[in-house]
Amino acid sequence: MSETILATENLTKEFAGFVAVANVNLRVERGTIHALIGPNGAGKTTCFNLLTKFLQPTQGRIVFKGRDITALAPADVAQLGIVRSFQISAVFPHLTVLENVRIALQRRRGASFDFWRSKRVLDQFNERALKLVADVGLSDVVHVAAVELPYGRKRALEIATTLALDPEMLLLDEPTAGMGHEDVARIAALIKSVSANRTILMVEHNLSVVENLCQRITVLTRGRVLTEGDYQTVSNNPEVREAYMGTGHA
């Protein structure tokens, strides 16, 4: 149970003198849902960008399944099985819902450089794509362009696209941000159901979602790890309350 799937050693990122992430030692255990929380500007998203190699760390190492991935390119990290979502909903706006999911499924063919072949070869993925679309409750808009969907449904589509890669590890950046109440419940249930045989690291502001889903929580403030533990431990920590609420005497 306590096998580490993803770990960082002294992960540090400086932007022109400003230290966004400082000496973060993160340890995510296989099969858990791990939350990264903290006030705005704490370095959560920067952490995500470092882990998925969208940013190059100034110092430190990232180890995934015992392998040092610090020097890899973002596409390589994705191919190893760490797939991320984005804070702003990342869909392909002028592709349909089905096409969005299919782009991810298409990755299984390996590299798609076969420009001489008809895209009908992709129809083999339709069944699986429709299933994924149904799982996030988008069956009624399969052929609608993603740009026309309301915000919450775009996020749902993004999650379906991410799941299409069947990644070993999911990095979700605020999956429920900006969603209506019912959407939050639906997405939380979805995250729970897909966590069955994979590991999830998520940034989340909705603490009730964190409480219900996450076994382990790491709190970041000003680029540093403040504390780590389960929800009870973390929520009773006075330092966390201060960092979060700005009220040490609450």
Place this chain on the structure above:
Amino acid sequence: MAVTSAPIAAAGRQGQSWSHVIAFVVMVGFFAIAPLFIYPLFLMKALCFALFACAFNLLLGYVGLLSFGHALYFGWASYLSAYAAKAWGFPPEFAILTGAATAAVLGLIAGSIAIRRQGIYFAMITLALAQMMYFFAVQAPFTGGEDGIQSVPRGWLFGLFDLRDQMTMYIAVLTIFLACFLLIYRIINSPFGEVLKAIRENEQRAISLGYKTDRYKLMAFVLSATFAGVAGATKAIVFQLASLTDVDWPMSGEVVLMALVGGLGTVFGPVAGAFIVVAMQNYLAQVGQWVLVIQGIIFVLCVLLFRRGVVGELAHYLRIRL
């Protein structure tokens, strides 16, 4: 990239490829009867530019990359094609292939350098490289400098068809155009094309799904350069001439105008755009420099009022894909 994806919203949904089939039949029908009432040399010129615009549109309309140096591939392919036909005595088919191969190699070199940058920097690098090669064309002895390469023999296609005959030449050009047009259509509608569209829509997301987007962009760049090369090489054989005009930067601007007037990211737009621009230059030639002013006004009107271009607006109005 946001600049290009807005007009592309015109593209409809799935299951409407019949509109492409009908439009294609109409287009082929037009080209079949056009030489009866339009001067064939004008048609051949327009077809060469239509192919050039389609090649350019592959890059801007479907990958979202604005190259401002496509004259490099068009012009240098025409030089090599003309030189091969004249100096080496290549038959026209091999002369054109020589030009296309030249464009592919140049596309590979320029593309490898340019795709490392985004947006305006990408455009500037493509322009800079094209200008370097323009000055090389001015200086190099075999290009003939200001004179260009003149009186290039049209020769016998496959040793069977005498291209000195205007109609035979027209059929050959039309065949080359249609073959390349269909191939570009296939590229757009291939698994590779799907990834290109994803990159155009959201490159970061495509990377996060595990696509090495630089490789896809480079591949698209080389394909686009190659088709631009076929267009330039064919034009050199048709007009029996390769000159500095085709390798100079206004040619790079003209192809942008053609794609924009016709409709970016549409299949038939660049063809219509090329015909409109070439027709304007031909039939308004008597007004002299005013052609440029009229072109400028059309460019401004397109950007301000008809961002989808002629074909794009038509497709939007009819609610189909073209």
